[in-house]
Amino acid sequence: MDNMLENLNPEQLAAVTLPSQSALILAGAGSGKTRVLTTRIAWLLKTGQVSTSGIMAVTFTNKAAKEMMSRLSTLFPANTRGLWIGTFHGLCNRLLRLHYREAALPQAFNILDTQDQLSTIKRLLKTNNIDDEKFPPRNLMYFINGAKERGFRASVIEAQDDYERKMVELYGLYEEQCQREGVVDFGELLLRSCELLEKNPVLREHYQERFRHILVDEFQDTNNLQYKWLKLMAGNNTAIFAVGDDDQSIYAFRGANVGNMLSFQHDFNVQNLIRLEQNYRSHGNILEAANTLIAHNTHRLGKNLHTDAGEGEPIRVCEAPSDLNEVQWILDEVNHLIGDGMSRSEIAVLYRSNAQSRVIEHGLFSAGIPYRVYGGLRFFERAEIKHAIAYLQLIDNPDNNAAFLRVVNFPARGIGARTVEQLQEMSRIHDVSLYGAIPYVSGKAGTALASFVRIIQTIRAEVKEMNLPSLIQTTLEKSGLLLHYQSEKEGADRIENLEQLVSAATLFLSEEGFSLEAPALLTEKMTDGLNAGNPLLAVDSVIGADIPLPMIMSPLAAFLTHASLEAGENQADEGQDALQLMTVHSAKGLEFDAVFITGLEEGLFPHENSAREEDGLEEERRLMYVAITRAKKRLYLSYAQTRMLHGQMRYNLSSRFFSELPDRNLKWLTPRKQSMYSGIPQRKREPVAQFDKSFAVEKQTPASFGRNSEWRIGETVFHKKFGEGVIVSLEGQGTAVRANINFGRQGMKLLDLSIAKLEHVS
């Protein structure tokens, strides 16, 4: 045990060895947060204060949960089976599967991801003849999720006006529809779990008694409902160990409430507040810049990171004439870094929004530098995978209408909109699911539908004794999905993905401790043995030893859950040493030797929409703070005077964040670099194999850039009254030149340059 605590600094050690009381750990970026969390768990176990079944650890992402599990198993190699380590949603799912009767859910409930939820809502609006212009599905979704987050059912919301009344009504209809179809959205997992514990004192007390220690990662990201859930799970004898950093709270837009950190201190009478301020990641210049920037925020709990590492390199800053030049500069610097021996995977290029990745990708592709983009479509979100999953969901639960509608006519089998309408009518009249309504439709439509039923039933029959991978393989074949993609021109990738689904299932079984031979479908025997009408039966078995996953879910159900709760990594260029491209949001929690923060322009970063939200700018600043603190050795900042975005040229001022960073840590490269890159490559030219060549040979500047003029489009100028602005366009010649200038908040001004006194800034 001693060596486990050996290399901790005094604050980390104090946190790890705190007595059994609730505590708040303010863990700065790069301060060893995960290490403290896992060592704390190992320490609790090794000192015999608690057994594995008395510990619950909650994270936000599956990745973080996995990381915690794997680090823990090196610290504490004994059996970690009884531990509840997982995401909020994963643990709620576990709870609801165990106590599905008390939660009034079918045992085979399916989980809706965001896409599914949206299409469910669209379908709801359609069946109720609601004008989706007046009630956009997306808005209704936000309304519903927002209400659930605040813990409100439709029945308890008091609408203020007619519009809201309608929204509440639709929310109620949505609840009913989901209940009928046996599906549960992400918010519902949390809300239903909370209600389960609230209404059921036996269960509540059981869990409150059981969990002596609850550890929460990234506590600043909890929303109100998640916080409520934690309060319900924690009893008088439970110590909550909350780790978070208010300066890294970047998810307010999806309901995260930093205020939970204050409520927590109050609600749990927190006596122990520990700050981890020693940073083990970044060099001095980088850390100082981060500290200075974040000091511009008000309402902080307060924290200042320090490091023992030296100053290191200054932060390099580049002002590029255009987004293309910005990329060119990045390529240049990247080549230097690689030339100096840095591996590509240690270099990250960050941007505020995904739309910015395209130019960068194009540049990297042309230069032949391997890269990997994070974000975008993930494995379980791909259309072909969603189709396959829908077939599997139908086999698991034929009442799942969303799944039914997705594949009833895919591959096409002559079941069109008309037929589906008939089916919906019958489903309403006879109060059955769409699948259950099929026998009520006759005629030609009925024949087409019957062929669909035959497919599903054939699969169900054939698959009875099969294990999961074979079940999926059979489903892919009998559903006609494979055949369909085989005849499609660009179906090769899709078939490859479908085949990967089979191997993903095999992998999943071994990871979750399922036997490969076990039948994939839930058998009657399992159902009876587990929960034969006795609400406490599941609890009883929990009290003894924990029920392993294979006992509460069939392999198929578990796999479907996995598909919904874990969208899967983006698997492009797996294993290759590649440059890392991602948004600042997805970089949170990661670290790199070198980091480029690109597109530092007003309107982009900070994003223009942030100005409209309360505390929006502060969140953008925290975002910038997160970005800066990703860098270990080298940090590069850049922006472009002109940028093509959404098919339009934009002329942005440089980001205000530059004025919030200390000059002494920055090294502006621009005067030198600008002349090097001032040849602006024309757009709409065919992509060239090598950028360098294009720069050397063709370099024509568009005429509109007014070569003879003293002024240039895209350059930053200073005006006495309006402050800094960017020249958007120039008209006229000689002495009669007028300029359109973007003065940011002051708006756009048309100035006669022979009258207005402007100064060059860039």
Place this chain on the structure above:
DNA sequence: AAATATCAGCTTTTT
């Protein structure tokens, strides 16, 4: 019912 044309919209994102 399937194939093709047109049109809005467009921050960040995990579960």
Place this chain on the structure above:
DNA sequence: GCTGATATTT
């Protein structure tokens, strides 16, 4: 500039 969702054609 590209994607996804409707409108229109065949």
